[in-house]
Structures are given as C-alpha cells and as structure tokens.
Amino acid sequence: MRIIFFAGKGGVGKTTLAAATGLQAAKKGNKTIIISLDIAHSLSDIFDLPKDLLDLNRGKPLKVSDNLWIQELDIQEEIERNWGEIHKYLSTLFNTTGLDEIVAEELAILPGMEEVSLLLYINHYARRRAYDAILLDCAPTGESLRFISIPTTLEWYIKKIFKLEKTLAKIARPLAKRLYDVPLPGDEYFDAIEKLFNRLHGVEELLTNPEVTSVRLVTNPEKIVLKETQRAFLYFSLFGMHIDGIIMNRILPEASDENFFSQWKKSQKLYWKQAESYFEPVPVLPVTLFKNEVLGTDKLLHLATKVYGRKDPLAHFYRGMPFRFTKEDGNYMLTVKMPFASKERVQLNKTGDELIIRLAGFKKHILLPRQVAAADSVTAKLDGDRLRIQFKGGENGKG
Numbered sequence: 460m461r462i463i464f465f466a467g468k469g470g471v472g473k474t475t476l477a478a479a480t481g482l483q484a485a486k487k488g489n490k491t492i493i494i495s496l497d498i499a500h501s502l503s504d505i506f507d508l509p510k511d512l513l514d515l516n517r518g519k520p521l522k523v524s525d526n527l528w529i530q531e532l533d534i535q536e537e538i539e540r541n542w543g544e545i546h547k548y549l550s551t552l553f554n555t556t557g558l559d560e561i562v563a564e565e566l567a568i569l570p571g572m573e574e575v576s577l578l579l580y581i582n583h584y585a586r587r588r589a590y591d592a593i594l595l596d597c598a599p600t601g602e603s604l605r606f607i608s609i610p611t612t613l614e615w616y617i618k619k620i621f622k623l624e625k626t627l628a629k630i631a632r633p634l635a636k637r638l639y640d641v642p643l644p645g646d647e648y649f650d651a652i653e654k655l656f657n658r659l660h661g662v663e664e665l666l667t668n669p670e671v672t673s674v675r676l677v678t679n680p681e682k683i684v685l686k687e688t689q690r691a692f693l694y695f696s697l698f699g700m701h702i703d704g705i706i707m708n709r710i711l712p713e714a715s716d717e718n719f720f721s722q723w724k725k726s727q728k729l730y731w732k733q734a735e736s737y738f739e740p741v742p743v744l745p746v747t748l749f750k751n752e753v754l755g756t757d758k759l760l761h762l763a764t765k766v767y768g769r770k771d772p773l774a775h776f777y778r779g780m781p782f783r784f785t786k787e788d789g790n791y792m793l794t795v796k797m798p799f800a801s802k803e804r805v806q807l808n809k810t811g812d813e814l815i816i817r818l819a820g821f822k823k824h825i826l827l828p829r830q831v832a833a834a835d836s837v838t839a840k841l842d843g844d845r846l847r848i849q850f851k852g853g854e855n856g857k858g
C-alpha cells in the first residue's frame with residue numbers, strides 16, 4: 460500500500476498533480492483513491508464531472524474510471540458521521556454562553572475537525588487495505604500543515620488532560636448544575652472522544668512509515684513560493700514524514716515568446732537550480748507550463764508522463780530523511796546526511812532563519828525552526844557520513 464500527500468502553496472498545482480498521478484497509477488492497475496479537503500470541489504472540475512453527481516454522493520468515494528475513485532470530504536457530512544456528540548456539546552456550550560444558535564453551531568466546527576476526518580479515512584482505508592494507493596490533495600500549506608501535528612497532540616491530550624477532565628467532570632457535574640448555567644460535558648461526549656481516538660490509533664505510525672507514506676511538495680520557480688516550500692519541507696521533516704520529491708510545476712517551455720518571457724525564463728532557471736541545491740538529495744521533478752488549463756483525462760495523463768516519464772508514479776523517488784532536528788541536554792541538534800563527507804573543513808553560515816553548510820563544493824540550505832534560529836553558537840562535527848551540528852545559546856538554549 461502507498462500513501463502520497465500532495466502539498467504546497469495555494470494555486471501551485473496540487474489538485475492537478477494529485478489527479479494526474481492518480482490516473483497514471485490507476486492505469487497501471489493500482490486500485491487508487493484521491494481524497495481532497497478542498498471545499499471548492501476542484502477535483503470534480505478537473506475530471507469534468509457534473510457537479511450534482513458529487514453533491515448527491517455526499518462526501519463518499521465516487522468511481523471516475525477503472526481503478527480510480529475520488530472523494531471530496533464534506534465537513535457537514537463528517538460532523539454527522541464522526542463528530543455527533545462532540546459537536547453537540549460544543550454548540551450547546553457556545554449557545555449557553557450567549558451566542559446565537561446558528562453562530563454557535565458554526566463555531567463548534569473546530570479547526571482541525573476536517574483534518575482529523577481525513578486522518579480517520581486514511582486509517583480506515585489502510586486498516587482494511589481498501590486501496591493500493593491513497594493520494595491526498597492537501598489544502599494550501601499555511602492551513603494544512605496543522606494536520607500533521609494532530610495525532611501527537613491528540614495523544615497528549617488523551618493521556619494527560621482527558622482522564623483528568625473526565626474525573627473532574629464527574630465530580631463537578633452535580634455541583635456545577637447548581638452554581639452555573641454552563642453545561643459540563645456528559646459521558647457521551649467523553650465516550651465520543653475516546654472512540655474517535657481509538658479510530659485514529661496507529662495513524663501516526665502510518666504517516667511516518669517511509670515504506671508506505673511520502674510527501675510530494677508541489678512548487679513553482681518563484682522566490683516566494685520556493686521559500687514556502689522550504690518551510691513545508693522543514694515542518695514535514697520535523698514531524699518525521701518523508702519527502703520523496705519536489706514537483707517544480709509551471710516552468711515556461713523553451714519555445715515560449717522570447718521577447719516577452721526572457722526575464723521570466725532567466726529567473727525561473729535560477730530558482731529551479733536553487734531548488735535543486737536546497738532539497739538535494741530529494742529529486743526535483745520539472746513540469747512545464749501547458750498551453751492551457753489541465754482538464755480532463757487525456758491532458759492529465761499527458762501531464763503525468765511529463766512528471767514521471769516511464770517511472771512508476773507510486774515509486775519512492777527518495778528514501779530517508781536528509782536532516783533531522785533533535786534536542787539533547789537542552790540544546791538543539793541538527794543531523795544532516797552528507798553524501799560526500801570527508802575530513803575537509805565544514806563551513807557553516809547562519810543568516811537569520813537559514814543555515815548554509817558548505818563542504819567541498821557541496822552547499823546546502825536548511826531553514827531553521829524558530830527556537831533553533833535563535834541560537835548564537837553553532838558548531839559541527841562529522842560522524843561517519845553524518846554531520847552533527849549543535850546549536851547553543853539564544854533565548855531557549857542552555858549554553
């Protein structure tokens with residue numbers, strides 16, 4: 460089984476690439492599903508499906524061709540299916556605190572419910588081995604990165620807070636009834652949370668298992684998009700997810716109008732090269748800009764061939780973690796795989812939130828998490844084929 464996330468900034472081509480990859484994978488005989496959280500329902504547009512077909516389908520998988528299903532999650536449906544008691548309690552709570560019922564109901568859709576619903580589906584399909592490939596069309600990075608932290612946060616919540624809360628609620632309920640108007644959650648609420656948690660069990664291992672799951676970051680050859688891709692790379696890595704490819708979409712073809720586009724082509728080349736050096740050893744897969752929007756099966760399959768050539772779209776294009784942050788004795792530590800490690804002097808430059816490592820013609824840029832960027836001493840040591848970099852001082856460091 461294979462799980463691939465397509466993530467990136469808004470509008471870079473995530474949905475299109477997820478659809479193209481799905482079609483190609485299905486064509487090669489893999490039972491494939493593409494799941495999207497996009498409320499704009501662009502998957503159905505890309506496959507040229509009539510809108511009401513999806514509306515009738517209410518967020519369930521819809522078969523679009525041999526071996527291929529698409530599923531566009533519908534938060535209202537998900538609330539009914541997964542969040543019943545929890546949503547009910549929250550909206551009563553907000554309603555009693557003086558909010559209008561409709562506003563209270565709306566507010567009770569907590570940020571993260573959609574993402575958790577997505578994780579529930581992934582876990583459910585994976586447990587049942589329902590598909591050979593599950594492709595996820597993510598929301599734009601800014602919003603969607605939250606979902607990767609959900610399993611860890613929930614586990615913490617359940618272990619540390621939930622048990623305590625449950626006991627407290629039992630003790631406080633009769634008392635609170637007399638003193639306050641605010642309702643305390645009943646047993647159904649806690650049961651619902653517990654049930655949800657059980658259904659999520661194992662999803663984190665699934666997402667961080669490099670044999671199963673990888674992330675493909677979709678980007679464009681532009682400064683700001685590239686910076687966001689670096690940030691996404693950092694966050695996915697911090698959560699232990701493996702990135703197996705950077706898809707560089709919308710590169711202007713050589714043949715495009717020389718006079719008008721020459722500046723664009725020059726700057727695109729520069730950012731393309733930069734991306735290769737930033738993300739090395741993770742491969743950058745270039746895709747040119749098509750003459751028109753990429754809609755319908757033929758164009759999507761054509762796009763898939765541009766991205767993957769003859770390669771299996773479900774292959775792992777890279778295995779491993781190019782870098783890893785850890786905390787040892789209160790200090791942050793960064794371990795970087797150095798393919799050409801030698802005794803030569805390693806040169807480190809920290810400029811703001813970026814670290815540049817130079818070693819014998821090899822140059823690597825790594826975006827630093829905020830706490831790490833605050834450090835004022837950076838030292839490095841070679842350990843086999845790994846470079847171990849220690850950050851000390853600054854706001855959070857000890858040393």
Ligand SMILES: Nc1ncnc2c1ncn2[C@@H]1O[C@H](COP(=O)(O)OP(=O)(O)OP(=O)(O)O)[C@@H](O)[C@H]1O
Binds near residue numbers: 472708746748749750
């Ligand atoms: N290589 C390409 N050539 C031509 N058009 C493209 C290419 N890649 C994507 N597009 C077009 O760009 C538009 C946006 O693509 P898409 O919807 O896949 O982006 P997205 O990252 O999913 O956006 P959002 O963040 O809004 O979900 C679509 O109209 C799509 O057809």
Ligand SMILES: [Mg+2]
Binds near residue numbers: 474
């Ligand atoms: Mg999209």
